Amino acid sequence: MKIVHVASEMFPYVKTGGLADVVGALAQALAQKGHEVTVFLPGYRAVLDHPEVAPLLQRTRRLRIQMGDMFMTGDVREFTPEPNLKICLICREEFFDRRAPYGNGERDYEDNHHRFIFFCKGVVEVMRLYEIDADVVHGHDWQAGLLPLLLRSAEQRHGLNLAMHTVHTIHNIAFQGLFPMRSFYRTNLPKEFMGIDGVEYYGQASMMKAGLLFADRVTTVSPQYAKEIQTSEYGCGLDGVVQTRAEDLVGMVNGIDSAIWNPATDARLPATYSASDLAGKTACRKALLASQGFDPEFSGTVFGMVCRLTEQKGVQFVLANQAFFVREEVRLIVLGAGDAALEEQMQLLAAEHPGKVAYKGALDENLSHLVEAGSDFFLMPSLFEPCGLNQMYSQVYGTVPVVTRVGGLLDTVTDIDSDPAAGTGILVEATDEGVGKGLQRALALHGDRSAYAAVQQRGMARDFGWATATAAYEAFYAELMG
Known part of the structure; x- marks a missing residue:
């Protein structure tokens, strides 16, 4: 198949979150299966200068x-x-x-709508000029x-391949690309697409809504999240739109890149290890503690957390339970930037x-690799989590995840109390009390x-590699093409 992916980031060239990991791993896996894959990215300076x-x-x-x-x-x-x-x-x-890519750290760039309208239009123009005859975009x-709307418009004006099929993936419906409606004129699309049956969303233009409505x-990124975004609790106002596409909506769990995230071969670690020989994990634990100024011989429990510091990631639940970390014989190591207020509170706690x-x-x-390898437990108490990757990294690295019962976390972690024979982690409710109980567990x-060793071994036996996920995408594309 000829497959085109269009995204705003891709590992290892530019990354702010899991989107980059998914796009990079999926594109590479499809190419290695023999498909002809083209990925379009914005020409960020960081990418142009990447070694x-x-x-x-x-x-x-x-x-x-x-x-316009x-x-x-x-x-x-x-x-x-x-x-x-x-x-x-x-x-x-x-x-x-x-x-x-998106902002200066305090706020988004004010011209993001112009930037990504130009990007999408550029993709369509390149496909036209190069006569890229894709099966799937x-x-x-x-x-x-x-993109789906611009492609259909270009097909009508320039005679592009009417047989190409379009797919739009929601990695996080909370980020919707909302901009003043006056920005719509930059698209040069017919005015009929400005209304409620088009991109209009409470008086603004929503780029996410365009993808939802007009992709084939x-x-x-997970079956559970596909259900959740059809509800008012998790749909972020677009649940009604998602419901109209329910028959065309598919949730598929992402994979992890085993060439990068594998404790047996991870070059970023001071020592590698496997389920049959955990000596390297002990070395990583000592290295992690020492790197943060702690006694490397500390024998208590080590909790790790790597995330954007936002309410979505449940950082407030961890802060609400700071008395636990102060009182108990434990260590907490947190890596990540984000909301200024949460950063300040975390800095103060440390x-x-x-x-x-x-x-x-x-x-x-x-x-981030050392936190995954050197911690005993990985904290991921998200308010919502479309798929998540760190809970999968944690399991294969022998680090037991403590996660909330949402989205892809629920799809990929089995609770040790609900299923003692197969449990690989601790599932909690997304509340201060729920996370507190999880910490005690x-x-x-x-x-x-x-x-603990039994749970650790079951987690390390899980196969989250992209082979399974890629096969699911291949089947999905084949079904889409009829």
Whole structure:
């Protein structure tokens, strides 16, 4: 099959979250299965200067994109990192030569609507100019939400391949690409798409809604999340729109990239290990503790957490239970940046209890691997979690996850009390009290070494690799093509 993926980030070139991991791993896995895969990304400066990209990069064509009543120019630059996989970058310095993909750390860029309208239009124009005869065009999240609509419009105007099929994936419905309706004129689409049956959402334009309504099929990243986003509690106002596409909605659990996330081969760790020989995990635990200024010989329970510091990730539940971390013989290590108020509270907790809590407010790929490997328990008490990857990393790294009963967490972690014979983690309610109970359960489990070891072994036996997930996508694409 000829498959086109369109996304705003892709590991290892640019990453702010799990979207990058999914796009990178899925595209690579499909290419390795023999499919012809093209991935479109914005031409961020970080990508252009990436050491794995710069030596391969070619400038192939100049673009001239209509944006409302004016035309803007840009470049297409491409590289081929491996057989069957081509990366195309839609470049315009004004839009993409910035320090971060979406915002300055305090707020989103005010011209994000123009940036990603230009990006989607650039993708369509490249497909037209290069006559890319794709079987499937697969867009990810709101940044690619306009793509199905723009493709259909271009098909009618330029005679593109009417047989191509479009897919839109919701990685997180909370991020909807909402912008002032006046920005719609930049799309040059017919005014009929401005209304309630188009992109209009409570007086604004929603790029996510466009993808939901106009893609041939809609997917999301776990079966449980596919159910949740049809409810008012988790649909973030778009539940009614999602319900109209219920027959076309599929939830498929992501995989993890076993070439990167595998304790037996992980080059980012001070020592590797496997389920049959955990000596390396003990070494990683000591290295993690030492890296945060703790005694490496500490014998109590180590809790780790790697996430964006937002309410979605349940950071407030951890802070609400700070008395537990101060009182008990435990250590808490938190890695991540995000909401300024939550960062400040976490910094204060670490400053007030330096012998108990360590916090690093930054993205650190090496440390994230060490937290996964060196912790005894991984905390992921999300308010909602479309799929999640860290709970899967944790299990294969022999680190027991403590997670809430939502989305992909519920699909990928089996509770040790609900199913003692198959349990791989601790499932809790998304409340202060629920997380508190989960922490106590973790402490009790760690105190029973044989029970903890059994849970650890079951988690490490799980297969979350992309082989299963890729097969599901191949079957989905084949069914879509009829």
